Amino acid sequence: MTLLWSRADLLAATSGRFPSSTSSDIAGTGVSIDTRTLRPGDVFIALRGERSNGHEHVAAALHAGAGAVVVHEPCGVDDPRILHVADTLDALRDMARFARARFAGRMVGVTGSVGKTSVKDMLRHALQACGPTHYAVASYNNHWGVPLTLARLPASAAYCVCEIGMNHVGEILPLARMVRPDVAVITTVASSHLGLMGSMDAIAREKAEILCALPAGGTGIIPDGITGETHFIHNAAQAGATLWRVGQSKDCPVYATGLEHDAQGSGFEMHLPHWQGKVRVNAPGRHMAGNAMLALAAAHACGADMDRAVAGLATFAPGAGRGAIARVMQDKVALLDESYNASPDSVRAALDLLGLVATGRRIAVLGDMLELGTFARHEHQALLPAVCANADIVFCCGPNMKTLFDTLPSSLQGGWTPESEQLAPMVRAALRAGDTVMVKGSHGSRMGHVVATLRMDDARVGQA
Ligand SMILES: Nc1ncnc2c1ncn2[C@@H]1O[C@H](COP(=O)(O)OP(=O)(O)OP(=O)(O)O)[C@@H](O)[C@H]1O
Ligand SMILES: [Mg+2]
Known part of the structure; x- marks a missing residue:
């Protein structure tokens, strides 16, 4: 285990105090804020949260072999x-x-309404093929996730990829200033958290704040056609940074041609300022191809060897709940698990994906999209064209999805329930061999129940 935090560095960083009896052999090989996952040698930081207090777990941390406890x-x-x-x-x-x-x-910082973790993971696959790469675990993108990622950063790494998130105005900039990215990626500006943010312009303005943390000569990366583009242009210019628009038109500094999508993924020719070549993304969906273009642009802006980066990107696979496809119900049904979270853009992307990968009947199972405030009714109903274009039967749950369900043509109405527990057996009973079922909803809609019910037989096989 390499030393990450010496006694001297901990003292210099925090201006804290060890007891006078402490010898100099404090050695932190990692950083932890949770004793359930603490590894011997970790520096345990006792954070006080709304529901928990790390100070109650100090004895457990010491017992588990913490290198130091803050x-x-x-x-x-x-x-x-x-x-x-x-x-x-x-x-x-x-x-x-x-x-x-x-x-x-x-250092790369990734923010955006949706696709942060997907781009972050694609990028870290690409960069890992080029040199030692540190990256945020899961979606560690908030007021403790970002500093925890940085506190774990080995000085010797060649690359670091941080995810920066927000729910409210003013959250991006302090986190971005901590990250101090050389390259900043904005994945999307979409209506996630619209209820808390008030308007799409406010969301764009907030995301554009990440560019204020770039150094002169740094690189900002945005998708072509992003909402509120003027905010990004303005902030990049203020920082003295270069702004790359990534799209499918030759007018963009970074662009892709010859896009082809199939049920396994996408292929395209990528054109970067000093590199051009063929790319394969083993994650299906137009949105995943777009994410991959952003990730490769970021790798290029980091000075990575692009032949290696492209080979590394090919090892990326979508994560659980983010588009991973499994065979369930004794191999009879394809399950597109999108249950991790939902916002209007990601539901559209998932419906598009359902249309792309299904060979038999297309079944959409949709739970409420949360945090849309007064926009909820409109945003749910506005899914109608995408649903009609990509699904043969639709199951919905939750009060917001009821407004969509009621506007569906009756031939598409599979069933609606208030809670996902009631919906799960209904969906299962309706499925037939050859179907493809896509399950999506905000985390709070607990669509994981439907996924678990569809995976029931397979889980039993696994345990046998
Ligand atoms: N570019 C995109 N456009 C639309 N949907 C996307 C895009 N990228 C990913 N998604 C979908 O959005 C959902 C969330 O993806 P991901 O976890 O990458 O986003 P995130 O921004 O990290 O989310 P969170 O804010 O919850 O951390 C997944 O279902 C994923 O398939
Ligand atoms: Mg995330």
Whole structure:
């Protein structure tokens, strides 16, 4: 295990205090905020959350072999590994800034309404083929996820990919200033969180803030035709950064030609400022091809060897709940698992994907899209054309999806229930051999129940 945090670095980063008895052999080989996943040698940071308090788990962290434990409340434990700070969340942020400052590789920040994790994962596959790459775990993109990712960044890495998220105005800039990206990618501006943000222009303005954290000479990357493009142009110019539009027109600095989509993925010819070549993406869907173009543009802006990056990208596969396809119900039915989350754009992308991959009947199972506030009714009903174009039978659950369900032609109406628990057996009973079923909904709509019910037989086989 390589040393990530020495005693001296922890003290310098946090201005904290170890007990006077502490010897110099504090050695942090990782950083943890959760004792359930803590590995021996991790620096455990006792964060206080709304529902949990890490200070209650200090003894467990020490017992599990934490290299050091960072606290700001008395926790009734005396141990030379305990580092006292004024505030543990601030200490995590301080560690993030310290780790960022000693990192000499290329830093990428990815933000956007949808597709952040997909682009981040595509990019890290591409970069890992070129050099040691550190990246955000899962969707670690918020006020603790971003600093945790940075605090874990080894100084020796060649590349780092951070995901930066937001629900409210003003969240992007402080996180972006901590990340200090050399390359900033904005995946999409779409109506996710529209209820909290108020307007599409406000969403675009907020996403464009990431460009304010670029250095002069840095690179911003946006998809061609992005909503609120003027905000991106303005902020990139203010930062003295170059802005690359990525699209399918030769007018874009980065563009793709010869796009072909099939049930396994997409292929295209990529044209970058100093490189051109064939690309294969093993994740189906037009949106995944678009994500891949952004990821490759970012790899190029990092100075990566593009032949290697393209080979690395080919090893990317969609994650659970983000478009992974499985055979279920004794191999009779194809399940397109999109249950991780939903927003208007990602539901459209998933419906498009259903139309692309299905060979038999196309079944859409849709749960409510949340956080749309007063726009909810309109945004749900506006899915009608995409649903009619890509599904033969539609099952819905939740009060918002009821408004869509009621406007469907009766031939498409499979069934509606208030909760996903009731919908799951209904969907299962309706499926026939050769069907393709796509399940999608916001995390809070708990569409995972439907996926679990469809996977029931397969899970039993797995356990046998
Ligand atoms: N460019 C895109 N356009 C529309 N939908 C997309 C796009 N990229 C990914 N998706 C879909 O959106 C959903 C979320 O994808 P992903 O996890 O990559 O987004 P995210 O921005 O990281 O989300 P979160 O804010 O929850 O972290 C998935 O269902 C995925 O298939
Ligand atoms: Mg994410």
